[in-house]
Amino acid sequence: MSEIIIQAENISKMYHLGTIGSGSLRRDMQHWWDRKIFNKQDPNQYIMGGEKIDNNEFVWALKNIDFELKQGEALGIIGHNGAGKSTLLKILSRIIKPTEGIVRGRGRISSLLEVGTGFHADLTGRENIFISGHILGMKKAEIQQKFDEIVDFSGISAFIDTPVKRYSSGMYVRLAFAVAAHLEPDILIIDEVLAVGDADFQKKCLGKMNDASSQSGRTVIFVSHNLQAVNNLCSKALWLDKGSIRSRGNTKLVINDYLNTLHNKNWIKQFSTINEAPGNDFIRVLYVELITQFKDTNAVIDIRTSLTIKFRFYNECNDIMLAAGVHLFTISGECIFDVSDDPILCKKGIVEGTCEIPGNFLNNGSYYISIIFVENSSKQLYYYEECLSFEVEDFRENMNWYGQWMGYVRPKFPVKLKQFEIH
Structure with a gap:
């Protein structure tokens, strides 16, 4: 039986709306002193339930999120904009802390949450590959071993010694994904950022994620609005709605539940x-x-x-x-x-x-x-x-490309090929 790689228990995240702090350095320092030295409650903090305190308001971005993933499983996270998907990924990537709950993980995590995550604009693509590798816990020899494969996958070998601040957004995401996917993390976390790439690059990325999960035994967490890609790549799905889990389980069933609420059936x-x-x-x-x-x-x-x-x-x-x-x-x-x-x-x-x-x-x-x-x-x-x-909605069968289909219309006209024999 595969071991559990990620376990999230009662994950909740609350944000403060409006200004933070009292607006006075003296009062803020007093609040800090009372909280750290005298262990008093910060008046700018929340009361359970997100109630108002001193005319400050709070909102729960996530509330009571529970799930677990085993080694080699791929989880797709879907939902409307503002449902809490990116907040959850940031918590799983250890970028932010949850207000409540705990995440247990096993192994190295590599995340690509936005274009050029972790890159230094003034350094070259080559230098950023080594920096990102070190951040992910790789040794120099391991990065050197994978270096040529990373550059070849990214398709920007001609610009590898150019500062990344001169890269287009497409070049940024090509290199960032190539680094994240090839340095062999145990957990690969990918946000909707792949939509920046062109069709050929999207096909390569989706194929790489599929290989990482099905062949290499890595755990993949994939957030996307491309439901066809989620359905083909992920064995499990999680539907977030207003910070809470609306549905979870088999990918096709979760997607169907989600789609059934997208449309006003009263046409x-x-x-x-x-x-x-x-x-x-x-x-x-x-x-x-x-x-x-x-x-x-x-x-x-x-x-x-x-x-x-x-x-x-x-x-x-x-x-x-x-x-x-x-x-x-x-x-x-x-x-x-x-x-x-x-x-x-x-x-x-x-x-x-x-x-x-x-x-x-x-x-x-x-x-x-x-x-x-x-x-x-x-x-x-x-x-x-x-x-x-x-x-x-989109629908594709027997096709490995999930990028946006060009044009406003999509007629099913036949395009026939004929092979000529060479004598």
């Missing part, structure tokens, strides 16, 4: 009366819905999911040539498409429209829909902006 807007419905003297929109054809039972829209936009409106005009168009935008406002059909003759009353978006068309990302109503293909009657929004 529908419906109004009971015409007066309540958005619109004007010409058009009143009664109902808009996004209907999904899910590929899996976890009910998450991914790139394979077919979508139907269905809407119903009240036409206030009689005998009018009417058309509707659907506009799809990225969350940042770039238009993906503007589609419509030929106008039809409509009487006063309820009209219904549909628009189909096939699966394997959209790339992963955030989108919103607007609907435009037009008379005679020229006169705008009403524009219902941002009526629905939705997220599209």
